[in-house]
Amino acid sequence: MIAKIMNGFDRVVAACQRYDFIALLGIRLYLLPVIYVGAHSKVVGFSAAVAWFGAPASEGGLGLPFPVAFAFLAAATEVLGLLCIALGLFTRVMAIPMMVLMSAASAMVHLPRGWLAIxxxxxxxxxxxxxxxxxxxxxxxxxxxxxxxxxxxxxLNNGIEFAATYFIMLLVLFFYGGGRYISADYWLRRHLAK
Incomplete structure (x- = not known):
């Protein structure tokens, strides 16, 4: 009886896997406004980002050396990440610098405030x-x-909760890519396979 139920469930799951691209598209769509806010604030307020990156922690900054370079790298990563994840283009490759950026932000900004975002x-x-x-x-x-x-x-507590969630979502995109049908990666691979 249990084996029949498990086999039936496995058949349902196998039938549903034709639609697995929806989950990856959902993750990409969910991340877009999150990445956009960070990218937009750094591009429009680049000088403020540089000041924050370079200011000492005692003044509310990150105390980083070379604040212009780090602000540029963060902004460029977020802008490129936004475009690539939106299009599903080079999704796995782009997930790597996005995860590095998310890890750095988590360690420097969010972790000292604990887990809770709210x-x-x-x-x-x-x-x-x-x-x-x-x-x-x-x-x-x-x-x-x-x-x-x-x-x-x-x-807002600004803890690590949201950053960890975004990191896990990027990790999923790294392992599974942008998904089938609604990603440039899928169509590019199909074209190159011909």
């Missing part, structure tokens, strides 16, 4: 927000309602 209710920043919201509700109920009507405000 501060939980026990963190001091969340408690301060809760105190502010209580004050707002008592003194300016209209403003409080305006701020909270679409959901509870949260404090």
């Amino acid at each position: 501060a939980d209710k026990s963190m001091e920043s969340s408690q301060r927000l809760a105190g502010f919201l209580s004050w707002l509700a008592e003194n300016f109920p209209g403003r409080y309602n305006y701020i909270t009507e679409l959901g509870d405000p949260v404090i």
Whole structure:
């Protein structure tokens, strides 16, 4: 009985594998706005990125040597990564520098803040927000309602959680590529195989 159920399940999974490209396309589409935000902020605010890369940690910076070079490399990697992942072109190759960049960002920016991307209710920043919201509700109920009507405000902890998630998604793209049918890699390989 169990063997029949497992065999039936295996047949269903095998039939579904024709559509496995949807998962890889989904990962690529999910990563695009994430990569875009980083690339856009570094390209448009290049001088601010250079200043942040070079400023000492005591001033909120990363304290990196050669901040212009590192800011350029980070911006170029994100812009190229954005284009390649959007098109599914050289997806596996492009995943490597994107993972390196994500690892560096994780280690320098996110890891010191712990795991959580959003501060939980026990963190001091969340408690301060809760105190502010209580004050707002008592003194300016209209403003409080305006701020909270679409959901509870949260404090960004900027931990490693999101960066680790993006790294894992890039790792999947490294191992499996951009997917079939809706990636330039697929069509390029088909063309070269002729």
